[in-house]
Amino acid sequence: MNIKVRYFASMRDRMGRAEDTVSIDGDTITVADLWKKAAGGQELPASTLIAVNMEYTDGAHAVKNGDEVAFFPPVTGG
Amino acid sequence: MAVQTHIKVIVQEEALDPCQATDDYQTSDVATGKYGGVVTFVGTMRDFNDGHQVSEMFLDYYPGMTERHIEKVCEEAAEKWEVMNILVIHRHGAIRPSDPIVLVAVWSAHRANAFDACRFVINYLKERAPFWKRETTPQGQRWVEHNTKDPAAEAAANNAVSIRRTA
Numbered sequence: 001m002n003i004k005v006r007y008f009a010s011m012r013d014r015m016g017r018a019e020d021t022v023s024i025d026g027d028t029i030t031v032a033d034l035w036k037k038a039a040g041g042q043e044l045p046a047s048t049l050i051a052v053n054m055e056y057t058d059g060a061h062a063v064k065n066g067d068e069v070a071f072f073p074p075v076t077g078g
Numbered sequence: 079m080a081v082q083t084h085i086k087v088i089v090q091e092e093a094l095d096p097c098q099a100t101d102d103y104q105t106s107d108v109a110t111g112k113y114g115g116v117v118t119f120v121g122t123m124r125d126f127n128d129g130h131q132v133s134e135m136f137l138d139y140y141p142g143m144t145e146r147h148i149e150k151v152c153e154e155a156a157e158k159w160e161v162m163n164i165l166v167i168h169r170h171g172a173i174r175p176s177d178p179i180v181l182v183a184v185w186s187a188h189r190a191n192a193f194d195a196c197r198f199v200i201n202y203l204k205e206r207a208p209f210w211k212r213e214t215t216p217q218g219q220r221w222v223e224h225n226t227k228d229p230a231a232e233a234a235a236n237n238a239v240s241i242r243r244t245a
Contacts, residue, residue, distance in 0.1 A: 006140075008138055008139075008140055008210060009138045009210030009212070009221055010210070010221040012138075013221075051140070051143060054140070054142055054143035054146055070140060070143070072140070072208075072210070073210065073221065073223070074223065074224065075206060075207065075208045075209060075210060076209060076210055076211045076222045076223070076224065077203060077204045077205045077206060077207050077209055078121065078137070078168050078179060078180050078203045078204060078207050078209045
């Protein structure tokens with residue numbers, strides 16, 4: 001299955017790209033494991049926020065085919 | 079809620095003319111003769127933050143998620159206070175000092191509800207809406223890591239909490 005992963009603000013700069021499409025064997029993966037695959041072993045910065053399908057969640061969330069996952073730093077408001 | 083509240087949220091890169099936008103929306107979307115007032119808040123960009131001169135700001139956002147979360151907080155405001163219309167327009171992209179960044183406009187039959195709903199929505203926007211600021215200072219560009227608190231807004235929020243606690 002394919003998962004779209006998006007990065008915003010300083011996370012986009014850190015990754016050097018705005019998004020990835022990550023191919024996974026099997027039909028589910030946790031967000032934490034997805035991060036490891038996308039980031040090539042880089043640690044997830046402690047303050048990182050996670051959204052799946054545009055709703056906040058955490059690293060234990062099980063992602064399924066077609067989901068959109070986003071990693072970004074704490075929001076600073078408008 | 080007693081009245082159906084109409085909510086419109088726009089996040090745009092184009093310059094914002096808050097007076098024109100309020101006027102246009104009022105003409106096209108707000109029921110003529112039913113509102114007793116409109117409360118507007120316009121946020122503009124300062125040229126200083128955390129003791130640094132800021133010559134330009136870049137606002138990043140998450141298209142889709144940002145709008146959805148602002149809509150939700152408008153819906154929350156509409157449940158708390160009887161208001162007719164809420165319009166939010168927020169900029170993203172490159173912003174210069176004195177540029178309007180955000181407009182919150184609330185129409186209601188009576189002023190108190192419009193004031194309270196407007197304050198509620200802008201406080202959310204300033205503190206928790208999914209936006210990220212990158213400032214250009216004499217030292218270079220930097221991502222802002224936390225929002226700047228408005229001391230008066232904080233005091234008002236704390237006061238509201240203690241009022242609810244003692245009520």
